[in-house]
Amino acid sequence: MQFHIRYRNTQGTLMRILNAASRRGLDLPVVQAEPAEQGHQVTLALDVNPKQVGQLCREWYSIADVTHVGSGAAHSGFRALPHPPAAVSHEEARAAMA
Numbered sequence: 001m002q003f004h005i006r007y008r009n010t011q012g013t014l015m016r017i018l019n020a021a022s023r024r025g026l027d028l029p030v031v032q033a034e035p036a037e038q039g040h041q042v043t044l045a046l047d048v049n050p051k052q053v054g055q056l057c058r059e060w061y062s063i064a065d066v067t068h069v070g071s072g073a074a075h076s077g078f079r080a081l082p083h084p085p086a087a088v089s090h091e092e093a094r095a096a097m098a
Helices: 013-022 048-060 088-098
Strands: 002-007 030-036 039-045 066-072
Touching: 002 013, 013 039, 013 048, 048 066
Parallel strands: none
Antiparallel strands: 002 039, 002 066, 030 039
16 A cells, blocks of 8 residues: 655654654555655555554654645555544543443
């Protein structure tokens, strides 16, 4: 699967994006970073399962300078992946169940 990540090119942002995959032991056969509109973008090709997709998206969106995460099969259009839901406090969860 290919991931398309847009980010503001601040110090260390690209490395944090790449580290999210490398910490999971994923191969990075394709990494293409380039300027895009008012920021930068990186395209990564990764062999991942659905659980890893969710983990990666949560981690990428937690990086302050990441502005968009999309995915798609090779040679197809990218679709935006939803921003993971914000954390809910223990009190909010308890109130919702009441």
